[in-house]
Amino acid sequence: MKKTFTLLLALVCCAAVSAQPRRAKYIFYFIGDGMGVNQVNGAETYLAAREGRIGTSPLLFSSFPYMGFVTTQSATDGVTDSAAAGTALASGVKTKNYAIGMLQDLETPVKTIAEVARDHGAAVGITTSVSVDHATPAVFYAHVPSRHMYYEIGKQLGPSGFDFFAGSDFLQPTSEKDSTTTLDLYQQAEAAGYRIVHGYDQFRSEYKKAKKMILFQSEARNREYNQTIPYVIDQRPGDLTLQQITQASIDFLMKQKKDGFFLMVEGGMIDKACHANDAAAYVHELIAMDSCVRIAYDFYQKHPDETLIVISADHETGGLSLGRGSYQLHLENLDAQKTSLLNYQRYLKRLIHERRDSLTWEFVKADVRHNFGIWDTLEPTERQAERIRCAYDRLAAALMAGEKSDFGSEVDELVYACARTVDEHTLIGWQSFGHSNGYVGVYAVGVGAEQFTGRMENTEIPLRMMRAAGWK
Numbered sequence: 001m002k003k004t005f006t007l008l009l010a011l012v013c014c015a016a017v018s019a020q021p022r023r024a025k026y027i028f029y030f031i032g033d034g035m036g037v038n039q040v041n042g043a044e045t046y047l048a049a050r051e052g053r054i055g056t057s058p059l060l061f062s063s064f065p066y067m068g069f070v071t072t073q074s075a076t077d078g079v080t081d082s083a084a085a086g087t088a089l090a091s092g093v094k095t096k097n098y099a100i101g102m103l104q105d106l107e108t109p110v111k112t113i114a115e116v117a118r119d120h121g122a123a124v125g126i127t128t129s130v131s132v133d134h135a136t137p138a139v140f141y142a143h144v145p146s147r148h149m150y151y152e153i154g155k156q157l158g159p160s161g162f163d164f165f166a167g168s169d170f171l172q173p174t175s176e177k178d179s180t181t182t183l184d185l186y187q188q189a190e191a192a193g194y195r196i197v198h199g200y201d202q203f204r205s206e207y208k209k210a211k212k213m214i215l216f217q218s219e220a221r222n223r224e225y226n227q228t229i230p231y232v233i234d235q236r237p238g239d240l241t242l243q244q245i246t247q248a249s250i251d252f253l254m255k256q257k258k259d260g261f262f263l264m265v266e267g268g269m270i271d272k273a274c275h276a277n278d279a280a281a282y283v284h285e286l287i288a289m290d291s292c293v294r295i296a297y298d299f300y301q302k303h304p305d306e307t308l309i310v311i312s313a314d315h316e317t318g319g320l321s322l323g324r325g326s327y328q329l330h331l332e333n334l335d336a337q338k339t340s341l342l343n344y345q346r347y348l349k350r351l352i353h354e355r356r357d358s359l360t361w362e363f364v365k366a367d368v369r370h371n372f373g374i375w376d377t378l379e380p381t382e383r384q385a386e387r388i389r390c391a392y393d394r395l396a397a398a399l400m401a402g403e404k405s406d407f408g409s410e411v412d413e414l415v416y417a418c419a420r421t422v423d424e425h426t427l428i429g430w431q432s433f434g435h436s437n438g439y440v441g442v443y444a445v446g447v448g449a450e451q452f453t454g455r456m457e458n459t460e461i462p463l464r465m466m467r468a469a470g471w472k
């Protein structure tokens, strides 16, 4: 007995002497834009409902061993925007709404965890499902007083020297006010050493020889709509996906052979869907982000002693509620909807432009049945049917009058009459088209993950990640 104990003690001491202090050499930072705790719970409840169960089917990230609650208000407002929340998540300081990487004086830049990673010799990737100059990616590399300064944000991408960027496109590639250069943002990025590729196939064929890279979606997709990559619910074969962006990031950053990497992946379309109160679109975005986390988790399993994965959100969007008072929830009814609301709006506008005569009530009713399952799996009440018919009548009257070039408000009314009907059948609700101050979660696994428990301010997250990485 004594002999066994001595042997055990020797083994323990030996392990203590030989163990290196573990540090997170590879850091994954997933930000679900607009992903409040109800968004996460709603996606898990939807997955169970699809299987005919009441309950949840846990996502990978929400099953991670460490989790906590995060408060999101900005320095100046009870409800934050993505720029102030992103600055907190990137730099550990609260600032004024709309500020990107600056203190609330809107003059003093603040250093971001991505810049710290770069300065410590790590490879850095900043990626998103929206444009690369949007607030959440911007807060990691740019310092400007307003998130709407898209050109100025894009101009700071090259000088960051980060290894890899991905997203849909630049929103504002040129500026007449910039007298310092005649180059547009694409040319400026190329002059700074970035190879710009479009789509995953071009990435795969070129990434090995590129020193630094920007991955955008295909030029054809960007000509249609360049603000984001398509919603998951609208994806067509060949579209760039967030999963491909995640895999591309890992492959590119590992190829750089630097001292580990820092990778930020934003699920930017969760926020877009929730701003539109589009529940069917948001659940698919959130589930897609979880599958991106799975790609990171596979990496973690190969490098368990050197990897940290953290998932959080900048704020909640829409004031999503899971219940409308009747003590029931039928999220399986979200499957009746086959398109995002945005896609359906754009489709109706195209029809108005190209085949206005086709927009009879019979045509629109059949189309609504096909795209929203209304009059099919979802039998509308009299009031719901009347709401859709009234919205159609107003659109038809406006088309008949023919005075407008854009029938945006009439199209919106029709689309929202359909969306509200789906909401009423799923029994979810929305408080607004904006953000709320609801808690968001933080979820972590890997080296240093134990720091991400309990309740914390959003400013704590990058500081705790830096501690795990051993960065000052």
Ligand SMILES: [Zn+2]
Pocket (backbone or CB within 6 Å): 034, 082, 271, 272, 275, 317, 435
């Ligand atoms: Zn938002």
